Amino acid sequence: MTMTADQDTATLVKSLEELLGSDDIAAARDLLESIHPADQADLYQRLPPEGREGLVALLSAEGIAQLIAHLEEDVREQLVDRMPRAALAAVLDHAANDVAADVLRLLPPSETARVLSNMATAADITPLLGHADESAGGLMTRGYVALHKDMTAAEAMTFLRLSKPLAEEAYYLYVLDRQNRLEGIVNLRQLIVSDPQAVIADVMARDIVTVSPDADQEEAARLLQHYRLRALPVTDEQGVLSGIITADDLIDVIAEEATEDMYRLVGLPADESVFAPLAESTRRRLPWLLINLFAAFAAAGMVAIFEGTIQKAAALAVFMPVVAGQGGNAGIQTITIVVRGIAVGEIELRDARRVLSKEIAIGIIKGLTFGLLVGIVAWAWQGEWAWGFVVGLALLLNMLVAGALGALIPLGLRTLRLDPAVASGVFLTTFTDVFGFLFLLGLATLLISHLT
Amino acid sequence: MTMTADQDTATLVKSLEELLGSDDIAAARDLLESIHPADQADLYQRLPPEGREGLVALLSAEGIAQLIAHLEEDVREQLVDRMPRAALAAVLDHAANDVAADVLRLLPPSETARVLSNMATAADITPLLGHADESAGGLMTRGYVALHKDMTAAEAMTFLRLSKPLAEEAYYLYVLDRQNRLEGIVNLRQLIVSDPQAVIADVMARDIVTVSPDADQEEAARLLQHYRLRALPVTDEQGVLSGIITADDLIDVIAEEATEDMYRLVGLPADESVFAPLAESTRRRLPWLLINLFAAFAAAGMVAIFEGTIQKAAALAVFMPVVAGQGGNAGIQTITIVVRGIAVGEIELRDARRVLSKEIAIGIIKGLTFGLLVGIVAWAWQGEWAWGFVVGLALLLNMLVAGALGALIPLGLRTLRLDPAVASGVFLTTFTDVFGFLFLLGLATLLISHLT
Numbered sequence: 001m002t003m004t005a006d007q008d009t010a011t012l013v014k015s016l017e018e019l020l021g022s023d024d025i026a027a028a029r030d031l032l033e034s035i036h037p038a039d040q041a042d043l044y045q046r047l048p049p050e051g052r053e054g055l056v057a058l059l060s061a062e063g064i065a066q067l068i069a070h071l072e073e074d075v076r077e078q079l080v081d082r083m084p085r086a087a088l089a090a091v092l093d094h095a096a097n098d099v100a101a102d103v104l105r106l107l108p109p110s111e112t113a114r115v116l117s118n119m120a121t122a123a124d125i126t127p128l129l130g131h132a133d134e135s136a137g138g139l140m141t142r143g144y145v146a147l148h149k150d151m152t153a154a155e156a157m158t159f160l161r162l163s164k165p166l167a168e169e170a171y172y173l174y175v176l177d178r179q180n181r182l183e184g185i186v187n188l189r190q191l192i193v194s195d196p197q198a199v200i201a202d203v204m205a206r207d208i209v210t211v212s213p214d215a216d217q218e219e220a221a222r223l224l225q226h227y228r229l230r231a232l233p234v235t236d237e238q239g240v241l242s243g244i245i246t247a248d249d250l251i252d253v254i255a256e257e258a259t260e261d262m263y264r265l266v267g268l269p270a271d272e273s274v275f276a277p278l279a280e281s282t283r284r285r286l287p288w289l290l291i292n293l294f295a296a297f298a299a300a301g302m303v304a305i306f307e308g309t310i311q312k313a314a315a316l317a318v319f320m321p322v323v324a325g326q327g328g329n330a331g332i333q334t335i336t337i338v339v340r341g342i343a344v345g346e347i348e349l350r351d352a353r354r355v356l357s358k359e360i361a362i363g364i365i366k367g368l369t370f371g372l373l374v375g376i377v378a379w380a381w382q383g384e385w386a387w388g389f390v391v392g393l394a395l396l397l398n399m400l401v402a403g404a405l406g407a408l409i410p411l412g413l414r415t416l417r418l419d420p421a422v423a424s425g426v427f428l429t430t431f432t433d434v435f436g437f438l439f440l441l442g443l444a445t446l447l448i449s450h451l452t
Numbered sequence: 453m454t455m456t457a458d459q460d461t462a463t464l465v466k467s468l469e470e471l472l473g474s475d476d477i478a479a480a481r482d483l484l485e486s487i488h489p490a491d492q493a494d495l496y497q498r499l500p501p502e503g504r505e506g507l508v509a510l511l512s513a514e515g516i517a518q519l520i521a522h523l524e525e526d527v528r529e530q531l532v533d534r535m536p537r538a539a540l541a542a543v544l545d546h547a548a549n550d551v552a553a554d555v556l557r558l559l560p561p562s563e564t565a566r567v568l569s570n571m572a573t574a575a576d577i578t579p580l581l582g583h584a585d586e587s588a589g590g591l592m593t594r595g596y597v598a599l600h601k602d603m604t605a606a607e608a609m610t611f612l613r614l615s616k617p618l619a620e621e622a623y624y625l626y627v628l629d630r631q632n633r634l635e636g637i638v639n640l641r642q643l644i645v646s647d648p649q650a651v652i653a654d655v656m657a658r659d660i661v662t663v664s665p666d667a668d669q670e671e672a673a674r675l676l677q678h679y680r681l682r683a684l685p686v687t688d689e690q691g692v693l694s695g696i697i698t699a700d701d702l703i704d705v706i707a708e709e710a711t712e713d714m715y716r717l718v719g720l721p722a723d724e725s726v727f728a729p730l731a732e733s734t735r736r737r738l739p740w741l742l743i744n745l746f747a748a749f750a751a752a753g754m755v756a757i758f759e760g761t762i763q764k765a766a767a768l769a770v771f772m773p774v775v776a777g778q779g780g781n782a783g784i785q786t787i788t789i790v791v792r793g794i795a796v797g798e799i800e801l802r803d804a805r806r807v808l809s810k811e812i813a814i815g816i817i818k819g820l821t822f823g824l825l826v827g828i829v830a831w832a833w834q835g836e837w838a839w840g841f842v843v844g845l846a847l848l849l850n851m852l853v854a855g856a857l858g859a860l861i862p863l864g865l866r867t868l869r870l871d872p873a874v875a876s877g878v879f880l881t882t883f884t885d886v887f888g889f890l891f892l893l894g895l896a897t898l899l900i901s902h903l904t
Contacts, residue, residue: 010802036659038678070680160644170641171623171682188640189622192612207488225707226490228522228700230623230682247699248680254703255677258710259792262717266781266788274793274807281810282817285785289818292781293825299773307766314763320772321751321885329718329744329878333737336718340711341726350462355726358733365734366741373745426781433773 009042013051016043020054029058037063041070052079061087065094068103073271077106085111089118097121098141098249101128105138128243136220137213139250140234140243145173147200149183154196156186172231174241175204181239182208210235213242220245221253222345261343264421265336267292292426299324299433306441313451315382316444319391322374323440327398327432330366334359334406335428339421342414349415356407363403364396371396386450394439401435402428461494465503468495472506481510489515493522504531513539517546520555525723529558537563541570549573550593550701553580557590580695588672589665591702592686592695597625599652601635606648608638624683626693627656633691634660662687665694672697673705674797713795716873717788719744744878751776751885758893765903767834768896771843774826775892779850779884782818786811786858787880791873794866801867808859815855816848823848838902846891853887854880 012035019028032040032055044055044067056064056079068076068091080088080103092100092115104112104125112129116122124142131137145165147156156173173191175184184204194203209227211220213234224232224247232245263272267288272281303310303320310316338355341347347355375392379385409427410420444451464487471480484492484507496507496519508516508531520528520543532540532555544552544567556564556577564581568574576594583589597617599608608625625643627636636656646655661679663672665686676684676699684697715724719740724733755762755772762768790807793799799807827844831837861879862872896903 036661036679038680157644160641164645165641188644189612189617192609192640192644193616209488225700225703227488228490228703230699247682247703248677251677251680251699251703251706255706255710255796258707258714259796262710262714262788262792265714266784268785268788272789274789274799274803274810278810278813278817282814285782285814286818286821288785289778289782289822293774293778293822296774296777297829299777300770303770303773304767307770310762310769311766314759314766314769315756317762317769317772318752318755318759320769321755321776321889322745322748324773325748325751325881325885326741326745330737330741332718333720333740336714336720337724337726340714344707344711347726351726358726358730361730362734362737366738369738370741370745377749429777433777437773 009039009046012039012043013046016055017047017051020051025058028054032058033063037066038070040067044071045075053082056083061090062094064091065099069095069099072273074273074276076103080106085115086118089115092125093120096141097125097128097143098139098243098245100125101138102133104129105133131213134217135213136211136215136217136232136234136245137242139217139220139245139253140213141246142243144233144241144244145170146176146180146241147173147186149175149177149199149201149204151200152196153191153194153198153200153203156191156200157196172233172244174233174244175200176241179238180241182210182233182235182241184208185233208233211245212236217250217253218257218343221250221257224250225254226345257343261339261421264419265339265425267426288426295426295430295433298430299437302434302437303441306437306445309441309445309448312448313444315387316441316451319374319378319394319440320437323391323394323398324433324436326370326374326395327402327436328429330363330399331402331406331428331432332425334362334403335410335424338407338410339424342410342420347411349411352407352411352415355411356404359403359407360400361403363400363406366403367396367399370399382451384450386447390443390447390451391440394436394443397439398432398436402432405431461491461498464491464495465498468507469499469503472503477510480506484510485515489518490522492519496523497527505534513542514546516543517551521547521551524725526725528555532558537567538570541567544577545572548593549576549580549595550591550695550697552577553590554585556581557585583665586669587665588663588667588669588684588686588697589694591669591672591697591705592665593698594695596685596693596696597622598628598632598693599625599638601627601629601651601653601656603652604648605643605646605650605652605655608643608652609648624685624696626685626696627652628693631690632693634662634685634687634693636660637685660685663697664688669702669705670709670795673702673709676702677706678797709795713791713873716871717791717877719878740878747878747882747885750882751889754886754889755893758889758897761893761897761900764900765896767839768893768903771826771830771846771892772889775843775846775850776885776888778822778826778847779854779888780881782815782851783854783858783880783884784877786814786855787862787876790859790862791876794862794872799863801863804859804863804867807863808856811855811859812852813855815852815858818855819848819851822851834903836902838899842895842899842903843892846888846895849891850884850888854884857883 016028016031019031044052047055059067092103104115116126145160171188173186174182175186177183184206185208186200186204190203209223210233211223213236220232230247234242234245236242269284272284338347371392374395375388378391379388405428409424414420468480468483471483496504499507511519544555556567568578623640625638626634627638629635636658637660638652638656642655661675662685663675665688672684682699686694686697688694721736724736790799823844826847827840830843831840857880861876866872
C-alpha cells in the first residue's frame with residue numbers, strides 16, 4: 001500500500017469500530033496491520049475508551065511498542081496506567097530505549113524498579129533514567145553502533161552484519177577509545193564507498209559536534225538544526241559517549257518549543273490541546289486570566305484616579321481604547337520578534353543594546369506617525385487644538401514606551417535566566433494600558449481648561 | 453577540533469577582522485577552514501560588507517557552495533548578486549542541487565539560463581526549477597541513489613562503491629522500475645545486514661510514504677514528522693520518482709512555519725528579522741498598525757455613541773479596560789490554540805463544531821467566574837447592586853463572544869482557504885473591544901437611573 005497525504009483517519013475510525021462491534025477480530029487485525037504505527041496512534045487517539053482497549057488487544061507486544069512511540073504524552077500515560085506490569089515489561093523490551101525510558105519516567109519509582117526487573121534491556125535503559133525528561137540526556141538512546149579505530153572498513157562491515165543493529169540508529173557509527181571516549185564518527189555511506197582495506201581511523205571524521213547530557217533539549221535541537229545533522233552524540237565531561245539523539249526526536253522538540261513560545265506569550269500551558277477535556281482546559285486557562293485581571297485592575301485604577309477629569313470631558317473615554325490599543329499592538333510586535341529571536345538563537349544578550357535602541361527608534365517613528373494622524377482626527381472631531389495635542393502626544397509617548405518595553409521585558413527575563421516568553425504579553429499590555437491612560441488622562445488634567 | 457555549544461561567534465568575528473586587517477591571509481584562511489560552514493555563515497552574517505567580501509575571497513568554489521547552503525535567504529541573495537556569473541556557475545556545480553536551484557530562482561530568467569549553460573550539473577537542476585520555492589518540488593534534490601529490484605545486496609553494494617554517491621543523501625536507496633516508478637525503498641543498514649545474495653525485491657520496504665511535487669512544503673514537513681522519516685520521496689501522478697526531500701531541509705520548514713504563525717497572529721511579515729535595517733522594519737510594521745488603527749477607531753466609535761452615559765457615570769470608563777481586556781485575552785488564548793492546532797494538523801474542518809462548542813462552553817465558565825468576581829468588586833466599590841449587575845453581565849457576555857470568535861475566526865479563514873493566522877489577532881480584539889463596550893455601556897444606558 002502506498003500511503004498518500006490524504007489518509008482519512010475518520011473513515012478508518014468508523015471501519016475499525018464496525019469490525020470491533022461485529023466481533024470480526026481477524027478483519028480488524030488485518031485492517032490495523034495495514035496502517036503505519038503513526039496512523040494507528042492517530043486512530044487510537046480518536047477512539048472512545050472501549051475502542052482504545054479493543055485496538056490494543058489486537059496488537060502484539062511489538063505492535064504496542066510501536067504504537068506507544070507515536071502517542072502524545074497524556075494519552076501514552078493513560079494507556080500505560082491501565083496495562084498490567086508484566087505486559088508492560090514485554091512491550092518496553094520491544095521499544096526503542098529512549099521511548100522505554102520515557103515510559104518508565106511516567107511510573108512511580110517503586111513500579112519502575114519492578115518493571116525494569118522483568119526487562120531484558122534493563123541494563124541499557126537504567127542509565128537513561130537519571131536524566132531529566134527535557135534534557136539532552138532525557139532524549140538520548142543507547143542504541144548506537146561503536147567501532148574501534150584500528151578496524152578496517154571490511155571488518156566494520158562484517159561486525160555490522162553480525163551485530164545487526166536493531167533500529168535505524170545505525171546511520172552514523174561511533175569510534176570509541178578504550179575508555180569509551182568518542183574519537184570520531186563514520187557514516188554508513190563512507191564505510192561502503194571506502195576501500196575495504198582502509199583503516200577506520202583514516203576514514204572517520206574528527207570534527208565532532210557533541211552535546212552534554214545536562215544541556216536543555218532546545219540546545220540539542222539548535223545544534224542539530226544548525227549543523228544539519230541526522231543524529232547528535234551526547235558526551236560527558238570526560239568525552240565518554242553516553243548515547244545519541246536522533247533527528248526525529250529533535251524535530252518534535254523544535255515543533256514543540258515553537259508552540260510553547262506562542263502559548264507562553266498568551267499564558268497557556270505548553271501542552272494545552274484543543275481536544276483536552278473541558279474541565280482540564282478550564283482549570284489550565286483560568287489562572288492566567290486571573291493574573292490578567294489584576295493587571296486590568298491596575299489599568300482601571302489608573303483611570304479611577306482621573307475619574308474627575310473624565311466627568312468634565314467624557315470624550316476622553318473615546319480615545320482611551322485608541323491610545324492603549326495602538327501601544328499594546330506595537331509592543332506585541334516587538335515582543336514577538338524579540339522572543340522568537342532569542343528562541344532561535346538569533347539574539348544573544350550581547351545584542352541587547354542594539355535591539356533596544358532599534359526598537360525605541362521604531363517606537364518613536366510609529367509614535368510620530370500615528371500620534372500625528374490620531375491627533376488630527378481628535379482636533380477635527382472636537383474642534384479644539386488641545387484635543388489633538390493631548391491625544392497625539394499621549395499616543396507618541398505610549399508607542400515609545402511600548403517599543404522599549406517590548407525589547408526590555410524578554411531581554412530582562414532572559415538575563416534573569418527565566419523563559420523570555422513567560423507572561424511577557426501580560427506584562428507588556430499592562431504597562432501599555434497603565435502608561436497610555438496616565439499619558440492621556442494626565443495631559444488632559446493639565447490642559448483641562450482647553451478641553452471643555 | 454571538537455566543537456561545543458559555546459562557540460563564540462563574536463570572538464571569531466574579531467579574530468578574523470584582525471587577521472584580514474593585518475593582511476595575514478594565510479592565517480585568516482586557516483582560521484576559516486577550522487570552522488564548520490554553518491558557523492562560517494553566522495560569522496559572515498555578522499561582518500560588515502567589506503569583511504564579507506574578504507571572507508568570500510578566502511574560500512574555494514566548494515567552500516562558497518557550503519557557505520551559501522547555510523546563509524539566510526536575504527543574505528544569500530546579496531552575495532549572489534555581487535558574484536561574477538562565471539564564478540557563480542562554478543560554485544553551484546559544487547552545491548547540493550536543491551541549493552543550486554534555490555539560488556538560480558533568485559536570478560532573472562535570462563541570467564538563470566546563462567549560468568546554467570556554464571554548469572556541468574545543469575541536467576539535474578533544470579527539472580527542479582519548474583517548481584515553486586515553497587512547494588515540495590522546490591525543496592527536493594535529485595541526488596538520490598536508484599537501484600533495480602533484481603539486483604542482489606552484494607551487487608547493490610558494489611554499485612554504491614563504484615558510483616560513490618556524493619552527498620549524505622544515500623541513507624535510503626530507491627528501487628525503480630523501467631518507467632522510473634518508485635517500487636520500494638531499502639535503507640543502507642538493511643543492505644549491510646542482509647545476506648549478500650539476497651535479492652533487493654525481497655529486502656525492500658513496499659509501504660512507502662510519498663508526497664506530490666505540487667504539495668505545500670508544510671504538508672511535506674508534516675509527513676516527515678508524522679512518520680519519523682529521514683527523507684521523503686517526491687513522486688508525480690504516475691508514481692515516477694522526481695526527487696527526494698531530506699530531513700534537514702524540512703526541519704528548517706518546521707521551524708519557519710511555527711515562526712510564521714506567531715508573526716502572522718500579530719501582523720508581522722514572516723521573514724521579519726530583528727537585525728533588519730530600521731527603515732525596512734518600519735516600512736513592514738506600519739501597515740498592520742494602520743489596519744489596527746481603523747479597528748481602534750471602531751471601538752472608539754462605539755464608546756462615542758454612549759458619551760452621554762459616560763458623562764452621567766464617569767466610573768464606567770474605569771471598567772472599560774477590564775471588560776475589553778479580559779475578553780480580548782480570553783479570546784487570544786482560544787485563537788492561539790486553534791491556529792496552532794490547524795497548523796500542526798491536529799484540527800481538521802470536520803472538527804469545527806466540536807472545537808466551537810468546547811470554546812463557547814469555556815467562554816461561559818470563564819465569563820461566570822470573572823463576571824461574578826468583577827461584579828462583586830464593582831458593587832462593593834460603587835455601593836450599588838446595579839453596578840455589579842451591569843459590569844458582571846457585560847464581562848460574561850464578552851467572554852462568551854470571545855470564546856466563540858476565537859474559534860470561528862481561524863476556522864472561517866481556513867474554510868475560505870486563507871491562512872488561519874493572518875490578522876486573526878486584530879479581528880478578534882476589535883470584536884472584543886466593540887462588543888465589550890457595547891455590552892457595558894449599553895446595559896449602563898438601560899439602567900442609568902440605578903447607577904447615578
